[in-house]
Amino acid sequence: MQPLTTSSRLRNDFPPDARYLIGVSGGRDSVTLLHWLISLGYKKLIVCHLNHQLRGRSSDADACFVQKLVATSNEKIVGQALRLPGRQKGKQSACPTTKMSHIDFELGRANVRSLAKKKKTSIETAAREARYSFFAEAAKRHCCHTIFLAHHADDLVETFLFNLIRGAGPIGLAGMRSVSTRRIDGVDLTIVRPLLSVWRTDIDKYVHERHLRFREDATNKTLAAMRNRIRNSIIPHLEKNLGRNIRQNIWRTAMIAAEEEKWIDNEAPDFTNLHLLVPGLRALPVALQRRAILKWLRTQNISEVGFDVIERVRSLADRDAPIAKVNLPRDRHARRRAGRIFLE
């Protein structure tokens, strides 16, 4: 499916004999990723599935499906191991299934709808946050801090356009990276996306050729009306009208943007104090002011911050600003007093 260099680089950076988490919804993409990783020799995987409880029985069925997938994967691994000539001659374990299979299963449940209500966010945001919290928990429990996720090239392009349309600014345009780290609930999680340069059509082909079974991804149907519109209307229209390989070009831009974003983010100072010192902020170039504010707001548990919010906080540092208080999401405020910006 992938050019050999990519899979060899993956095996080089993430040796197959180590243990890894993998997020599996049961949809086409994650089923493919699991199958592909096993075929590459990754056999100490911990399959993580969060039941979002958004579609009742259908969500439960997804969980059952993934559980069965884990069982059949284990059977295959055992089968392969038993067929190995070296093994056949050796002494067989009394219980090969437990000793030789290494695909574990982690099942979580979250009431995403009530989380969204409680946190006043969209269902999509609440689902994502719940999923990452669940991954972080699993990472802690298994002492395994690297997770494979099945985002592919079309996801990257769609996310890029989605963020562009929302006006998220370059911070949002960066989207996803092949390898990134994220601190979630005190856990540093390394997120690896081996399929980020693989297109949906290649995944379809892979699934078809290998007769893989999968569940129609719940998120595709219920969570993302806007994303579906981007996928089914915007991108085809762009391709039809511009006669160019628009997807590849956006993909390329998104990949570079992600690289630059990572670097800018490293360059921006961390303000971890409760307040932000106005002279320190003012001394930075505008690009870094924005990043520094974003990072500071995140440490103050204000996430999902758009460009507007950042600019509002930044306006407090303006020497001539007549205002000393600005509104933030979820009924919070930022205020400037005595050369400091703080939250209320």
Added chain:
Amino acid sequence: MQPLTTSSRLRNDFPPDARYLIGVSGGRDSVTLLHWLISLGYKKLIVCHLNHQLRGRSSDADACFVQKLVATSNEKIVGQALRLPGRQKGKQSACPTTKMSHIDFELGRANVRSLAKKKKTSIETAAREARYSFFAEAAKRHCCHTIFLAHHADDLVETFLFNLIRGAGPIGLAGMRSVSTRRIDGVDLTIVRPLLSVWRTDIDKYVHERHLRFREDATNKTLAAMRNRIRNSIIPHLEKNLGRNIRQNIWRTAMIAAEEEKWIDNEAPDFTNLHLLVPGLRALPVALQRRAILKWLRTQNISEVGFDVIERVRSLADRDAPIAKVNLPRDRHARRRAGRIFLE
């Protein structure tokens, strides 16, 4: 037309009693900009018009139109000055037109079609390069290094999408800034775009209300088929399907991207030598490697460099790269030898 703060900031940063160049094609946008600047009190302007010779007589007629526009603008300025109560009582000049009017006219000619052929670039690129060369010449002749250009908010959005579609990467996404500097033929030109936050509809309104005459912009008709498709098909489709203020959001992203681009560009080291030292390049983060290569190629007179070209040169710095020579546009090559990358 603009919020008062913007025009007062413009007058603050660029005092109206100083001299400025202004690019005037004779089209709606530049006619509006000229009219608006004069109304704000800018009366020492040097109108620069380059005859691109792309549409024969029609191009000549554009030049004539701009020349007449300068003359009538001068008449109006003189008229205004004569009507000022203070002036009426004072001693009148024998020749008010020459003494009191300050709109000068600079006319240039370029055979853009043959330039494009010679330099193996698109007509649009050749036209732009010829225009900037002409502006730089005018700047030298008048000892006046600041030029006003009439790019507006829709131009910014269209350029952003155009570059996205071409896959120019974030370097290209940055597009235009309200104020930027550019070194052209040894001249440092400050480019000011006072209309960059004004939408085309506002310009139309301005033109209509003041009964301004203008020429249908040649560039709109002949130079930019792709841009026209973006303007007339892509953006309306996005707006219709996404039901959001897509143009404003893209505009916002483009404005931030421009700010970040400026900063990253400052951060990237200048390699002005004939060769690029591989260890020095390798020591930089990927984002800066790309910028440094771009800057270096520009000093070596390789402009119009896309992401592909940059990545090809960057691949030469790869420790494991099997290749030591890559192709560049216009039959040039980059080669690595003894820890150095140089051009042939």
